[in-house]
Each structure stands twice: as C-alpha cells, then as structure tokens.
Amino acid sequence: MGTRFELALPGNGRPRRDLRAAGEAALDEIAEWDRRLSAFRRDSLLSFLMREAVDRPVPIDRDTFGLLAMCVDTWRRSGGLFDIAVGGAMRAWGFRDGIGTTPASMVEAVGANHSSADVLLDPERCTVRLARPGIHLDLGGVAKGHAIDRAAAVLRDAGIEHALLHGGTSAVAALGAPDQADAWSIAIAVPDGAAPPVRVALRDASLAVSAPHGRMVGGHGHIIDPRTASPAACAMVAVVLGRSARDCDAWSKPLIIDPGEHGRPVGMPDELTSFVACTDDSGLCYRGGGPLWDAVTASERPIVRSVLP
Amino acid sequence: MTPFDRRAFLQSSAGLAAMALMPDFLAAAPTADEPVGFAVIGAGRQGRAVMSEIQKLEAAKVAVVCDNDPGRLRSGLGRAPGAEGVEDFRTAIDRRDVQAVVVATPTHVHRAIVEAALAAGKHVYCDAPLASTVDDAQAIAKAARSAKSVFAAGFEGRSNPVYKLARTFFRSDSVRELIAMRAQELQKTSWRYPSSDPARERAVNWRLDPEVSIGLVGELGSHQFDVVSWYLGDYPTSVRGTGSIRLYHDGRTMPDTVEADLGYEKGARLQYLASLACSFEGRHEVFYGSNATIKLAWTHGWMFKEADAPTQGWEVYANRQQFHKDEGITLIADATKLASQGKLKEGVGLPNPSLYYALEDFLRAIVDGSPVGCDALEGMRSTIVGVLGHQAVTSGETIAIDPALLELA
Numbered sequence: 001m002g003t004r005f006e007l008a009l010p011g012n013g014r015p016r017r018d019l020r021a022a023g024e025a026a027l028d029e030i031a032e033w034d035r036r037l038s039a040f041r042r043d044s045l046l047s048f049l050m051r052e053a054v055d056r057p058v059p060i061d062r063d064t065f066g067l068l069a070m071c072v073d074t075w076r077r078s079g080g081l082f083d084i085a086v087g088g089a090m091r092a093w094g095f096r097d098g099i100g101t102t103p104a105s106m107v108e109a110v111g112a113n114h115s116s117a118d119v120l121l122d123p124e125r126c127t128v129r130l131a132r133p134g135i136h137l138d139l140g141g142v143a144k145g146h147a148i149d150r151a152a153a154v155l156r157d158a159g160i161e162h163a164l165l166h167g168g169t170s171a172v173a174a175l176g177a178p179d180q181a182d183a184w185s186i187a188i189a190v191p192d193g194a195a196p197p198v199r200v201a202l203r204d205a206s207l208a209v210s211a212p213h214g215r216m217v218g219g220h221g222h223i224i225d226p227r228t229a230s231p232a233a234c235a236m237v238a239v240v241l242g243r244s245a246r247d248c249d250a251w252s253k254p255l256i257i258d259p260g261e262h263g264r265p266v267g268m269p270d271e272l273t274s275f276v277a278c279t280d281d282s283g284l285c286y287r288g289g290g291p292l293w294d295a296v297t298a299s300e301r302p303i304v305r306s307v308l309p
Numbered sequence: 310m311t312p313f314d315r316r317a318f319l320q321s322s323a324g325l326a327a328m329a330l331m332p333d334f335l336a337a338a339p340t341a342d343e344p345v346g347f348a349v350i351g352a353g354r355q356g357r358a359v360m361s362e363i364q365k366l367e368a369a370k371v372a373v374v375c376d377n378d379p380g381r382l383r384s385g386l387g388r389a390p391g392a393e394g395v396e397d398f399r400t401a402i403d404r405r406d407v408q409a410v411v412v413a414t415p416t417h418v419h420r421a422i423v424e425a426a427l428a429a430g431k432h433v434y435c436d437a438p439l440a441s442t443v444d445d446a447q448a449i450a451k452a453a454r455s456a457k458s459v460f461a462a463g464f465e466g467r468s469n470p471v472y473k474l475a476r477t478f479f480r481s482d483s484v485r486e487l488i489a490m491r492a493q494e495l496q497k498t499s500w501r502y503p504s505s506d507p508a509r510e511r512a513v514n515w516r517l518d519p520e521v522s523i524g525l526v527g528e529l530g531s532h533q534f535d536v537v538s539w540y541l542g543d544y545p546t547s548v549r550g551t552g553s554i555r556l557y558h559d560g561r562t563m564p565d566t567v568e569a570d571l572g573y574e575k576g577a578r579l580q581y582l583a584s585l586a587c588s589f590e591g592r593h594e595v596f597y598g599s600n601a602t603i604k605l606a607w608t609h610g611w612m613f614k615e616a617d618a619p620t621q622g623w624e625v626y627a628n629r630q631q632f633h634k635d636e637g638i639t640l641i642a643d644a645t646k647l648a649s650q651g652k653l654k655e656g657v658g659l660p661n662p663s664l665y666y667a668l669e670d671f672l673r674a675i676v677d678g679s680p681v682g683c684d685a686l687e688g689m690r691s692t693i694v695g696v697l698g699h700q701a702v703t704s705g706e707t708i709a710i711d712p713a714l715l716e717l718a
Contacts, residue, residue, distance in 0.1 A: 017499070021503040056367065
C-alpha cells in the first residue's frame, strides 16, 4: 500500500513478549492484505483478478468478496463518487509512476470506459468476473482501512483490548484507550496551518482522513473524481468516523469530492459521522453530520468524541 | 522512420529474436473435466495461503478444511467458500470427494497425516521441510515410494519459474567455475505467535520448542539448501554451525540467529546465515562464478556478468537493475512472451507467489502424470540436511553427512 503502518499497544500488565507477538501478528495481517490487494505487485490477488477474471468467474475468499461487494455498493450509493475502477485514470494521471502528463483525450477515454458496474459479483458462488477487458482496479481508496480492520480483529483474537493502529496517518482504529485515559486523542492537521488541529477522541471506533495535499503529482492532488477521471476540486480535509476503518476509508473519498451543504455525501450510511474543513466567504469553516457530530454543541465543534455505544 | 523509431524497432526486433532463445517457464495452468477435490490439513497462515492459491487453479477446488483449533478452522473456511470444516484429519482424508491432501500442519506432525493419506490412496502435497527427524523424513519417503498416488514435497524453489530459468543458465556454463555460494534468510520477527488461550501457547509456538523444532536452519534453511542441491545436482557431505540469541531474551532457548557452513564434493561450500533479529536484504541465494554471479531472491533473480565473460547475445537488450556499482541482468520467467508484447519491464517479478507454481505442478502431476516439482526422495534429502544442520547448530560440532542417510534402503 506504499505507506507506513504503526501500532501502539499499552501494557496493561501483559508481558512485553506477548504484546510484541500480538503486534507482529497484526502487522503480518496488514502485510498479507498488501500482498493480496496491491495494484503495484504483479503477484497480488488483485493483479490475478485483472488478468483472469475477464475470461472466467474466479472464486475468491469471503473476506475479499465482502470487500469488493462493499466497494460496489459504495459506488452505487455514492452515485459513482467512489469507484475502484479508477485505476486507469490513476495510472493515466501518473499516480502510479509519478509522471503527471496525461493528455485530456486519454482521460476521457479512461473515464468513459470502465466503472464498478464492470465488476460482477456472484454471492452464491463467491466469484468475481470483470465484464470487459482492460479494466484497472485500484483499491487504494479502501485497502488501508480494510487491512486495519483485519489487523484489529487479529489483536482482539489475541486478547488485546487496548491498541491504536494507523496506516499512513489517514486510516485509524482505536481499541479501548491508553493507560489512565478515556480515549485515544487524535489530532488532524488542517492544511497550511489555517486553523489549530481538529481533535478527535477515539475509543473502540475508527476514523479515516482524506486530503488532496497528501500526495501531489504534476501539481495535482491525488484524489480523482471517477465521474470525470480527473483530479477533483476538493475540500481541504474530510474526516469520517464509525465502527469500521474500511467503511470510513471508503466514504472519506466521496466526502472530500462532494461534501454537499451539510458535510455528508449522497448515500452515506446513517451510522457514519462525517465532517469537512473547507473555506467559504467567511474563511475556514466546518460542515458535518451524523450521530457524533449531532451529539456535540456548535461551540464544541470540531472537537468530536467518538465513544460509540 | 525517425532515428528514435528505428532504434526502438531495432531494439525490439533484436530483443525478440534473442529472447526467443530463452525458454519460457510460465506454462498454462492444468485443466480437468472435473476439479480435483483438495483437503487442506492445517488452517494456519501457510494453510490459508495454500487455499488462496488453490482457488486460482480452475482444475482444483478446496472441498475440506481441517484444523483442531476452532478459531483457525473458522478463519480457514473464510478462505475457501463452499468447503466443509472438520477437526480430525482422518475425517478429511476419508471423504470421497477428496482426491488430494495438502499437509500444512507443524512440521513434527506431518508424518502421521502423510502416511494416513497415502494409505487411503490420496495424492499428497506435504509442506517442507517434510519432518523434524531423520526417521520421520525417511518414513515419509518410503510411504510415498510404496504409494500409487502422487507425492510432492513443498520445496517451492524447484517450481519457481525464476529459479528454473536461472538454473538453465547455471547448468549451461554461464557461471563457469563456481567460486563460492552464500545464502541468507533475515527477518525481523520474534517467531512467537499470540494465543488468548495459555493452554495452547506451547502448541502454537512449536517453532520455539526445542523438543520438536528444527530451528532456523531446519525450517528456513532447508528450503535454500534444497535450491543449492538442485542447482548443483549434489548434496552436502558435511555441515557445521553456530547459533545464539542476539535479540529476543524472552525466555526462549532456540537461537534467534544461526550461521552454518555446508561442504560439498569438489570443494564447493555454502555459507548460510539466518536471523530473526535483522531483516537486511531478506532472503536470497548467491552463486558466485568466474564468468557470472547469479543472485536469487525468491520472486526476483539477476545475473551479474564479469567484464571478460563472453556475450551471449540476448542480454544486450535485457532489462537491467543497478546495485551500487554492479549491474544485474533481470531474469524474467516469461521474457519471450513479454518481449513480443513490448512489456518486458512489466515482467519483473513473478505473476503469482511461488507457492502457486508448486501447487500447479502438483495438480498437473495428478491430472496428466507430469513430474512434481520436488519428489519424495529429494524432499527427504533436503529435509535431512536441514535436520542435521540444526543438530550442528545445537551441538556446535561438525557433522559428516553419510550419503547412505540420503538414500532409501
């Protein structure tokens, strides 16, 4: 996934060697999902699907099937603002190899050709088929969150109740809380120091952040609007909170591309909380919605406590 | 034609002609009228990886997943939709819809499962090393020899397309005089696995248990010793080793760092290093030769030619990679096909994990009688070298390897 994953495991009386073993198992799980989902590795499951699933339905494991089904569902609900078929556009704009010199005609061709509608899933047989050749799948918008969810499950299986995991500082899962605290305190920087960091208290919950400045190629932010196959005009920073890091990760993309008037993209599930930092005539402002956002008063915002019931 | 076009055309066509001399090692996957039913015994990390690769093969399906740990079994079943889960390996072996059994349990329990599966007439793929004792390795090889079904040892290097390609160069005098050999497997991991059930902790951490484990040399080194033996066509005659705990002072007695020195006929030697305390340069094997050096790193391989080595033609247009002051020619398994498509650079690395190719060879052997990647006898030999290597590390003594030990009575 081309990024650094880290985790913190407070002792809570457990032997250090057991904590290390649990942490290694969690990081192994993340490494395994990187091997499976990477669009950059020739031997990943994703690359295999792009080679083989055009000719035949390919059976896959339940976890990967669930992930792809969630991605297609998010594409539908978001009106195409989240789309794993965006890989061709990512490649054309140089986000695969760092060379951002794409002619507009190529973008048009890429954009017109493929969407998640081309990903055909059979839940009964647990197979995936690609409707047309040449599709470039890219799970970069959701893989970090998914890997973190799976790693958190590994930690729970190992009896770990308190931990913080993050991938590239943009997808985070919090188990319990650190010693002598109610929650993990997360600070989210607002670009260019336009405002103090947004603070989020996270306990048994997940969070994902999306921001166009995270990676730039050729003067463009790396967030592609799948509808136009071009870099999107985005909010400054978008934050989604919920139970699953995977869901938060995926929905942070539609949110940053089109947060609407209320900081919630079309189709976002009710259980997710979202907010964006953006600028309007009066300067920096925050717009948000969802259960956690609605639970705090306007004067408290954008401080969000995510102690979910 | 512009100068650039002409140069590209010449490079492409000359490269194509030259590449055509290179054998392709990516054969089409086997086909069958009815998919071969597999039972995967052991649903830990290796077992789950096996299931993922079997799913890619059209002529195979996972019918049964077996593990005596409910959590691992549940996790394994998630990898193989449609498969049934059982806790007893005998139940899995006895099923009529199972024709092939993959043994992916801890090494020291392989023997009983392999013998039962072969006795039931099932084809068996046994993860490598085959066993943790010389007796068990020999017993497995004997059972395989007596059986009418297919047996494959999971020394994956022999099925790895990059390793196969490099071996053709090695065996065809590209290296010329073999000067030295070096191999390493360096990881940064404690080799300890978490368990929420203290009663299962020892079983889960069998690799650290001196009663049953053959340590780093046996578990990791045997795979690399097998590659060397396969390349040389020869097995070592002696092994000496040392080991110590360099990092993990957590109550273990199994060394986290080992070194071994294996001697072969005609004076060739292999220097081996394995550690869990440092991951620098990971896993690789290097064959130093007077004309060229070959470096293999599982998914990748390179050849470094000496300045006075004869030019073979094809390498002029080959893909290259710089390593400090040395330039390596990238060994690409399906170079001819990729060159014809103008995608040579995209071919660096393997299209699938090496485990896929080992299982594909096994399946092909079942379907059409092709040879397996590593048969029982070769698997036994490399396993025994690993077992003796571990004994050398533990005892600190040089152990002579009796060639008779590597043959079946």
